Amino acid sequence: MGHNQGVNIVADCIVNSLGFNTQEVLDQMRAGKLGMREVKGITLSEPTAMVSQIDRVRWNQIWDQTNDMPSREQFTFFEQLMIFVIQKVVDTAQIDPKQENILFLFSTTKGNIELLDSNLKHNFDAERVHIWESAELVTQHFQNSNQPIILSNACISGTQALVLGKSILENQPYEHLIVVGADLVTPFVVAGFQSFKALSPTPCRPFDLNRNGLNIGEGAAAVVLSKTKKGIVSIENGAVTNDANHISGPSRTGEGLYRALTKTLKSVDLSEISFINAHGTATLYNDEMESIAFRRANLLHLPVNSYKGYFGHTLGAAGLIESILSAHALEQGIIFPTLGFQELGISEPLDIVTTERNCNKPFALKTASGFGGCNVVLLIKKGGKDA
Amino acid sequence: MRNVQGAITIRNHQVILQGEILFQRDQSMPNVQFFSELYRELKLAYPKFFKMDPLAKLGFLAAELLLSPLSAEDKEEMKIFLACSHSSIESDTMFQNTISDESDYYPSPSLFVYTLPNIVIGEIAIRHKIYGENSLQLTSPLNFNSIIKTLHKQIKWEENRYALIGYLDYYNDKYEAEFYLIHS
Numbered sequence: 001m002g003h004n005q006g007v008n009i010v011a012d013c014i015v016n017s018l019g020f021n022t023q024e025v026l027d028q029m030r031a032g033k034l035g036m037r038e039v040k041g042i043t044l045s046e047p048t049a050m051v052s053q054i055d056r057v058r059w060n061q062i063w064d065q066t067n068d069m070p071s072r073e074q075f076t077f078f079e080q081l082m083i084f085v086i087q088k089v090v091d092t093a094q095i096d097p098k099q100e101n102i103l104f105l106f107s108t109t110k111g112n113i114e115l116l117d118s119n120l121k122h123n124f125d126a127e128r129v130h131i132w133e134s135a136e137l138v139t140q141h142f143q144n145s146n147q148p149i150i151l152s153n154a155c156i157s158g159t160q161a162l163v164l165g166k167s168i169l170e171n172q173p174y175e176h177l178i179v180v181g182a183d184l185v186t187p188f189v190v191a192g193f194q195s196f197k198a199l200s201p202t203p204c205r206p207f208d209l210n211r212n213g214l215n216i217g218e219g220a221a222a223v224v225l226s227k228t229k230k231g232i233v234s235i236e237n238g239a240v241t242n243d244a245n246h247i248s249g250p251s252r253t254g255e256g257l258y259r260a261l262t263k264t265l266k267s268v269d270l271s272e273i274s275f276i277n278a279h280g281t282a283t284l285y286n287d288e289m290e291s292i293a294f295r296r297a298n299l300l301h302l303p304v305n306s307y308k309g310y311f312g313h314t315l316g317a318a319g320l321i322e323s324i325l326s327a328h329a330l331e332q333g334i335i336f337p338t339l340g341f342q343e344l345g346i347s348e349p350l351d352i353v354t355t356e357r358n359c360n361k362p363f364a365l366k367t368a369s370g371f372g373g374c375n376v377v378l379l380i381k382k383g384g385k386d387a
Numbered sequence: 388m389r390n391v392q393g394a395i396t397i398r399n400h401q402v403i404l405q406g407e408i409l410f411q412r413d414q415s416m417p418n419v420q421f422f423s424e425l426y427r428e429l430k431l432a433y434p435k436f437f438k439m440d441p442l443a444k445l446g447f448l449a450a451e452l453l454l455s456p457l458s459a460e461d462k463e464e465m466k467i468f469l470a471c472s473h474s475s476i477e478s479d480t481m482f483q484n485t486i487s488d489e490s491d492y493y494p495s496p497s498l499f500v501y502t503l504p505n506i507v508i509g510e511i512a513i514r515h516k517i518y519g520e521n522s523l524q525l526t527s528p529l530n531f532n533s534i535i536k537t538l539h540k541q542i543k544w545e546e547n548r549y550a551l552i553g554y555l556d557y558y559n560d561k562y563e564a565e566f567y568l569i570h571s
Contacts, residue, residue: 044488044489044492045492109503116479118487119487129476129479130473130476131474132472132527136527147526147527147530147533147537149524150524150526151524152474152504152505152523152524152525153508153521153522153523154505160522164522167541167543172540187486188479188482188483188502191482191486191494191499192496192499195496195499196499239520240521241518241519241521242467242508242512242519244512244518245513246509246513247500247509247510248496248500259518370505371503371506371509372505372506372521373509373512374509374521
């Protein structure tokens with residue numbers, strides 16, 4: 001496709017500990033609300049964990065009050081979340097998900113991993129632990145017959161899905177993409193991060209001097225990406241790289257993130273960027289690595305925030321949820337503060353946002369990094385492009 | 388597919404590189420032993436190999452054979468697009484077994500890290516110093532025939548660049564890998 005129409009986010013929906021749609025999450029964030037709670041007995045080794053969970057009782061009520069939803073019992077919680085957010089965005093965008101020119105793109109790290117636990121009583125086929133099974137069930141529910149794309153590239157998956165989505169729409173004959181991200185708080189994931197000693201027992205503090213780890217969160221989000229409809233933002237550019245350094249530790253020099261920033265910002269006027277929404281997990285090494293990469297890319301003048309202090313690290317959904325929130329912040333001309341941050345605790349003098357700011361510059365950057373050494377940078381632009 | 392410069396398959400204890408059988412062992416041999424014997428045949432001095440889970444070993448070996456003729460410059464900005472079906476289920480199951488029982492509870496970070504399917508890409512990137520775009524996608528085993536073409540279509544080509552595209556899977560003691568080296 002030679003004509004440059006732009007790829008726009010035309011509808012979005014987030015479900016996480018702060019709300020059951022994007023507006024609720026935005027309102028709670030502006031009110032400075034915190035989604036993390038101390039929860040007992042998630043794993044056998046630690047009495048409690050600080051996690052960001054969706055209220056299941058409220059969830060069941062909301063599902064049952066929503067028109068045209070299938071019976072809840074047919075689907076796992078992971079699948080329910082995806083079906084719910086997809087239904088919301090196809091309704092908002094007024095598209096018919098059955099159409100041949102619509103493709104589904106999923107991003108998740110662990111899907112229905114709970115089904116591996118033989119102590120857990122459930123009625124689902126064990127095969128549902130395979131993510132393609134879940135993804136195909138969801139696309140079948142929406143009667144879409146295209147083979148879905150499923151990204152599972154650790155914690156960059158959600159942001160990478162938007163970068164890949166733009167490329168697919170520009171180069172393949174689809175008109176709209178439904179991009180979905182979801183991951184859950186499970187004993188599996190919590191035990192894993194506990195074994196890494198990467199979890200904070202208190203609400204996490206991105207970029208802070210006293211940060212001591214992340215909080216696991218759960219959530220789901222969907223967007224409709226379109227090359228024919230106008231939206232609140234357009235996907236302008238993006239890049240994915242690898243550190244080629246370590247499978248679980250971030251690069252000391254921020255090499256992969258630096259390279260992704262350089263590629264993404266090749267032809268962008270840096271004074272036109274409103275803010276960077278960083279990965280900002282609040283682990284010692286991640287936040288330090290990001291500060292080095294931002295300095296190397298000459299971005300120390302830009303305001304930086306992280307949303308992990310509001311609702312934790314939602315893993316494969318994180319990048320999608322945070323990109324949507326950044327899109328709305330950009331559209332409304334605000335920059336969110338970094339909840340949990342008090343005192344700079346990284347080696348580079350980043351401008352960490354501590355109270356809500358106003359800014360009407362047209363661009364924002366979203367970054368993420370993950371296990372396996374992967375990094376992603378996404379550039380979005382306010383207003384979308386004329387279709 | 389356009390611009391294929393190399394192809395390798397590893398399945399049924401047989402390695403086929405550029406259409407020719409390079410290495411094989413009796414199918415009764417345990418998989419991990421087969422991977423170790425192939426590693427020794429290649430005379431690699433890379434002890435990290437033995438820490439990898441079977442999925443990562445499989446991808447590492449397939450990449451090693453395809454990428455060894457390339458220069459550091461060829462590899463630096465290479466793209467790696469891989470797909471698998473059963474994700475990291477082998478390591479997932481092992482990790483689950485370490486956290487299910489209070490009297491036998493021993494989760495380890497070195498196992499947990501392999502409960503992500505894209506770690507194989509990290510291992511290949513570290514070995515060959517590859518900093519380029521990378522993507523791990525999941526697909527039904529029934530979609531095996533079309534996934535490599537799907538990955539190929541997703542690549543945005545830049546001049547004089549290489550890409551490693553492939554499918555690999557490890558599940559229930561069965562494995563397979565089919566990788567291609569593409570040059571733009």
